[in-house]
Amino acid sequence: MMLEIQHRDGLARICNFETAHGTVETPALLPVINPNKLIVTPKELEDEFGAQIIITNSYVIKQSDELRKKALKDGLHALLDYHGPIMTDSGTFQAYVYGSVDTSPEEILKFQKDIGSDIITILDRFTEPEDSKELVEEKVRDTLKRAEDAVDEYGGSDIHLSLPIQGSTFTELRKEAGEAISKLDAKAVYPIGGVVPLMEDYRFKELAEVIIASKKGLGPKGPVHLFGAGHPMIFSLAVLLGCDMFDSSSYIKYARRGDFMFPTGTVKLEHLYSLACDCPACKDHSVEDIEGMDEDSRTRLIAKHNLGQMFLEIRNIKQAIQGGSLWELVERRCRSHPQLYEVFKVLKEKWRFLEPFEPRSRKSALMYTGAESLNRPAVKRVQRWIMEEYEPLFDGPTFLFDVDENEKPYNRHLRFEISEIFRRCSANLLLSTPIGPVPLELDEIYPIAQSIFPRGSKNEGLVDEYLEKKGIDDVLVWEGIKTLRSVEDGGGANLDVMRIKTVADYQFGKGAGEVLTDGQLRFVKNRKGRVKNVMLDDDHILSVRHYDGFFTLKKAGALILKEHFSPPSLRLKVNDDSAEFNRKGRNVFSKFVLDADDDLRPGDEVLVVDKNNRLAAVGRMFLTIKEMMEFDTGLAVRIREGIEK
């Protein structure tokens, strides 16, 4: 599979997908071409919309004498007058709509190959939401059998196979189907099939569950195609859950009914009063113009408008992936329809599935869009760690500060209070923030500092839960300097040291903070007094990343962590050829990775070791370990510092 991740945000990714007719950048929209009736031509799709790939139906071509002959004689690309990659569908959807098709799995696959399709789809069995579990199991089995046969026949060739995941709304079956199909050895695209009825009925909650279950089974294999997904309203959600490709003939179907698609929903021509669209098709037309058109021109115009909105949304999504704002986009889109809103429930329930793909920080701030934002994996992870893993640093009292949004980063706002407290005692300082309780020493890490919440938002229930859980009885709610009255003398706590202890534990694992501060600590600070570099016994062990409060690991620090944590913790094991290169500071590529710590997240600091667990380099993860094991090409770890033997 020729897929290479260029950019990522959680499960969402921008990839280069190579085909015999050119490279496609995913997420990609594949407009459906009806070879019998070209309402928008492939050439227009390419020139006006920048379409990089299209899809057509091989069964429709095969059933027409004229089209079949021409396709077999001149090839599919000549038939459609298109020179980029073409994917073909097999007739499965026709079998679903009409009950049966006049071809066999073998025949339609061979036909697709013979006409020169770039991606050929097996004749899978469409699982319907109404199907009994027994019937779905049978269809999934048949689909898998046909996939196996297809791989036997074409697996070794240069052709891409399209191997759909079926399973209706039975998530366990979807997962198993994904697992089974991902094990087949072929250059393949993995469509999630049988979802059109869910989308037509706005059953988006179940759609999200089906995508998640299929992705769980498939792993990072890709590209994953959401078959028949043709409304821009759901694209961002599907990408967030790991889909790479979309196709649909909906742009025409909607146009025939006079329906204008927007990423926020559909508007019927008769309910269109002011055309809020700058697309080339709509530009220079008023609603009255369009109403006055003959049916063919109107359908063509609306079809182009619909395509324009879909391609626009794909660009929007790419911007959001690279800008780190995909969650914000999805959360806004999920409010386009109350049934799409129901997906928030799924995102909340499935955060533990999403979390391993979630970077520990982003370069842009987390933006609150509503209470639903608190269920993002980025928030849940740090909340969980504070509630379950964090141990307060001191036996002394806990001071609770009611902080607000415009006081960020809180420690700088509380400089006076902190110094007064620490002059008198070594106490735990707890902040009551929008995401709940936060130990002061964590207050500069993502997303605690790098987030924007409405002023005055709080999560006091979680603060109470924290105090109970940690068995903290002596809470002193900060009410100004008088709060210190009862406190005994004997201070000396140092926020910089506290920060290393707690942030390192959160970032690298329990105990990291202890070993990284065990010795003579010295700080190199910038002009504003903020720590830049951390020296331990004169070795530079850590630098502080100014934009997210986490540490970059230096060689000396890496050696300490390697000593403390036993394999595979924090480690990525590479083969010896790679290790030699990595020692010289060169990056790690996927195909050389042997193994790694499951707890590492994209963006994490990592110890690159050779087969014998000798440190070869320190770097930053770009992929998850599962992705590295799956992909045979592309960057896995960006090396910062090679370590010679």
Place this chain on the structure above:
Amino acid sequence: MMLEIQHRDGLARICNFETAHGTVETPALLPVINPNKLIVTPKELEDEFGAQIIITNSYVIKQSDELRKKALKDGLHALLDYHGPIMTDSGTFQAYVYGSVDTSPEEILKFQKDIGSDIITILDRFTEPEDSKELVEEKVRDTLKRAEDAVDEYGGSDIHLSLPIQGSTFTELRKEAGEAISKLDAKAVYPIGGVVPLMEDYRFKELAEVIIASKKGLGPKGPVHLFGAGHPMIFSLAVLLGCDMFDSSSYIKYARRGDFMFPTGTVKLEHLYSLACDCPACKDHSVEDIEGMDEDSRTRLIAKHNLGQMFLEIRNIKQAIQGGSLWELVERRCRSHPQLYEVFKVLKEKWRFLEPFEPRSRKSALMYTGAESLNRPAVKRVQRWIMEEYEPLFDGPTFLFDVDENEKPYNRHLRFEISEIFRRCSANLLLSTPIGPVPLELDEIYPIAQSIFPRGSKNEGLVDEYLEKKGIDDVLVWEGIKTLRSVEDGGGANLDVMRIKTVADYQFGKGAGEVLTDGQLRFVKNRKGRVKNVMLDDDHILSVRHYDGFFTLKKAGALILKEHFSPPSLRLKVNDDSAEFNRKGRNVFSKFVLDADDDLRPGDEVLVVDKNNRLAAVGRMFLTIKEMMEFDTGLAVRIREGIEK
């Protein structure tokens, strides 16, 4: 003031605003033209963006020898090469930025008139958020004095005066300023001034409070101009709160900094990866192209992009006003930034200010976008009525049904249960819905049936409160037919009759249901068995509106209500000239309205009476009574049935 409302939704309105140089459709964006440096020319604004009106700064023109001479000689329109309406600002903002200006209130006003501006702005005193209350009071007084002087000088002329409302964040002062200025007798535009610092600091909550306070003072006078509002992110909110015009030079200021505006926020060029924009300026350009441009070309391109996004959002808003979906649009936009999200708090607190403008129903369904949607006036009003005003119809037990979204309209889903209950007893049937408790007989009215909520959403706290409030002890939670076991025989309740009683009370006022059912009732039903017409003692009194469950009032029904309710209830009093026309079925126009019931809402059924309280016609309100009293032109009531003496 030549302003005529064409379409409305709450305080939001689409109006025709007449000037000497043509009619402007509001909401309108007035791009700011810097006469010293035309980055985008007025001609381009008109041709490429459809700008109907522009604004420029008379003080800047006056300060330049060359511009002043040309403007005085050839006129402002020739100077700018623009033939549509031009509004001029006075130098107030310059006084704010630089401390003072080199002109007097009288001089700059006369200069604006002399160069032929269509709308001339007084030199008001800019109130800053940092100003003390005393200083703000002084500035408000000065501004009012200057407005009075301007009205004395130009009030009788054909020229439009622009009379700003100042008051900083002191809402009481804003309201008083609005009241005082609205009393001046002039053709005027009412800018809300001094808000740029709030917008620059994203203090949107205070901005919303300032707009509401100013509108409270101004009443329906208009057009209301939000001075310096130049980010599309806030346009829909401002329109929802009653603003009609926007202006800003921000499109250029942002462009100079490389900032791309979108209705969902701002993206810096260096954070732009994929240009999700179809506007004519961006079309055919990649991010790399734009980065490679020389500074002037880049600034011009981004300025045009920014203008494109602003005009696009204005069209979006017009679509939403006419489509009845402005609340949905605003609720999505308020999630563009957490500080814009804070406005939800204001919308919740101020629902009683918004409610009188709120139609009792819309043609499109209320769409839930999040918990915040439950604070809309459309929801609050019906909730309040059920909680405070509604009296259960029977002394018998109350059956509580836990209904869900896909069971709408609930009574049809519960047909069997209802008939079984009513066979045995006359009981109150209460539904537990997303908006709280709903008596079954209200279940077809807006927004109870005409709404879409996520499945499973509930408001059980309000159900408990209802039961307590109404003193209902004998609640039978419906658990199937067995729930009826303990119920005594003696049925006979009729849902159609119940519906008339309760809906009429809600729609027309307490007691309406009683008098409209006092006699021999007969129903004309459609093929599906739903009531179309209601006959009382053989008179057609009401028809049922299929799309929102409310009644249209027929002559016989109107006479019954007139008998029951004393003036001014349900009545709109017109002068005798109008009454004669209305008796013949012609519509009521604003200038003939003498008085009306304050409780009438736009869209309500109304009894049109003459000075002697004789019924002249039945119709439907288009404006609020305050608007009718204010506007001297335009439709006030659409007459359905004239009533001859």
